[in-house]
Amino acid sequence: MSAIVTAEGAQRRDPERTKREILEVATAEFAASGFAGARVDRIAELTRTTKRMIYYYFESKEGLYLQVLEKAYALIRTVERELDVAGLSPVDGLRALAEFTYDHHTSHPDFIRLVNIENIHRAQHISQSTIIHDLNSTAIDTLDGLLRRGIAAGEFRTDIDALDLHAMISAYCVFHVANRYTFRTLFGRDLLEPERHSYYRRLVGDMIVATMTDLHRPDLVPPQSTREQQTSTE
Amino acid sequence: MSAIVTAEGAQRRDPERTKREILEVATAEFAASGFAGARVDRIAELTRTTKRMIYYYFESKEGLYLQVLEKAYALIRTVERELDVAGLSPVDGLRALAEFTYDHHTSHPDFIRLVNIENIHRAQHISQSTIIHDLNSTAIDTLDGLLRRGIAAGEFRTDIDALDLHAMISAYCVFHVANRYTFRTLFGRDLLEPERHSYYRRLVGDMIVATMTDLHRPDLVPPQSTREQQTSTE
DNA sequence: TTCACAATGTACTAACTAGTACGTACTGAA
DNA sequence: TTCAGTACGTACTAGTTAGTACATTGTGAA
Structure with a gap:
């Protein structure tokens, strides 16, 4: 087991928490500003950690966005x-x-x-x-x-x-x-x-x-699509 | 009257057309990429004119976007x-x-x-x-x-x-x-x-x-909002 | 024909922004 | 206790991007 909490209550290392916190902040940032409008620096600022860690765990802004989704x-x-x-x-x-x-x-x-x-x-x-x-x-x-x-x-x-x-x-x-x-x-x-x-x-x-439940009108003709893709469970 | 078309058919000056063309291209660009994702340079490229004219007629990227809307x-x-x-x-x-x-x-x-x-x-x-x-x-x-x-x-x-x-x-x-x-x-x-x-x-x-036309169920209680703003025609 | 001004083009810049080089410290296993 | 590797921080950069300084040309009115 790792000793995450020091005597003062400050965290030392906690990769899971770091990742989770980045994802939470990033979710809010992307939802608020869109992909292009979101700022990696702003996400980092609202985290206990730094921008370096975003790239360490998520590779790129796009990688982060994808994991948020x-x-x-x-x-x-x-x-x-x-x-x-x-x-x-x-x-x-x-x-x-x-x-x-x-x-x-x-x-x-x-x-x-x-x-x-x-x-x-x-x-x-x-x-x-x-x-x-x-x-x-x-x-x-x-x-x-x-x-x-x-x-x-x-x-x-x-x-x-x-x-x-x-x-x-x-x-x-x-x-x-x-x-x-x-x-x-x-x-x-x-x-x-x-x-x-x-x-x-x-x-x-x-x-x-x-x-x-409106059964009083003639049925629509349900379209038969030729291009429609089946989902994987069928 | 202005002589807009030269002998070769090339336009000289036409402020209305310039403005209109910028707006058309900008509409497509903003719709395609969002406000932050849109690029002023890209809009200019797809126009007969230059970026300078965007700022001449619309002040800023935001001004252009507002007029597009x-x-x-x-x-x-x-x-x-x-x-x-x-x-x-x-x-x-x-x-x-x-x-x-x-x-x-x-x-x-x-x-x-x-x-x-x-x-x-x-x-x-x-x-x-x-x-x-x-x-x-x-x-x-x-x-x-x-x-x-x-x-x-x-x-x-x-x-x-x-x-x-x-x-x-x-x-x-x-x-x-x-x-x-x-x-x-x-x-x-x-x-x-x-x-x-x-x-x-x-x-x-x-x-x-x-x-x-579904009259068979009890009416909903239409909410009476205290904060709702009236529109100007009423 | 002249002239004031509107319309336009070129070349530039300051600021921002995603991404990184490099170095350090913590941690668990042997 | 050592050590290899994971986790992390600092300081930087290359490229992009909105916006502009400055110069020039077309145009309609007098």
Whole structure:
């Protein structure tokens, strides 16, 4: 065992903590300023250690950014597993999943910002990542299960699949976090105002359930893509 | 009148064209790389003129970026006025507006990217702009009119206002453009694939109409915000 | 035709910023 | 107690980048 803490309580050496601290500070910095706007010196300043260590552990600014993204995605996937809809009806489960996603996204704005930043860069960094691709989404599997049950019960539309449904839910939740600032500036309404939180959360549930249970119109023709790539679990 | 074209067809002087060309190139550059990632030298290179003229007409990189934003928003507001729903029923008008917005957003990806970039910067630039705030949205007025007619006819829910409805529509449309890259990387589906366009367009219409005409559940309590700012037309 | 001024080009600079050379000290194993 | 290797700090650099000093030319009005 290493003697990390001295008599005065000051740390000597602790590589794990150093790495973790750099990642935490870097997450905030990249989320706040984007990749090009982020400053390696600023990250170093907010750490107990120096810039030298960033390059020692992460090779480059880009390497650091990639690990920030990977850690952020891994965290999200972990949280997704917390939701259990097995005991709920398809309609209630769908609502629970949508509202859970809303709570989750609104309480992790830095993650949403990082995803936005990565989209500005056309996902060039995460497409290089080996681990993010393997990190398959629990949310899709959960949605898929709910969808099958709801369709079997004759309660759901049959022409929307789990991926497009996921896009609908994400769209609503991401927008509230990501476009908060321009929306407020243009329209004078803060989409993340605490007083509105429960209202917006129920609204996304209403929206998704109303859409999926609306059986009165002719089905859409679900597109059959030739180029679509299958994910690794299928 | 100025003699702009010489015998060989080469331009001599044309301040308006110079300004316009800088703005066009700058729009693409900022949309592609963000504010910090954009390079003034690169913008100058793609222009017939030199970097000197950028500073001559726009003062600074920030000044240029602000005018890019202002011009982009002005263009959007112009396009919004093209839609006329006066002759349509509330339900049909609402669907038309949602699907129009989808077409519009998917055909102006640079604008969506600029808005995203501005949100990364917490809208700090457009909040300084004097003209963007005055540029009130036609979309909101159109939505408000449809909402009143639909509510009067007993066809619409009464607990969702024009601004929140606009947020729902925008969310869906913006997400497809803005999050295209990470979505494709993570799930293998391209949200802007041409074969899927008509499907996704009708889906946003279905979603909005289904949500607004779903009268079977108890109303939400519309939040009464004390801090909300009124826009200038009210 | 003249002239004041707007428009433009060239060449430069100060400051910043990612990244590194080099040296030291801590640590655990033998 | 020694020692090899990991962890760390200081001080530096090469290249980039926003911004400018200065000179020049085109242009429309008088």
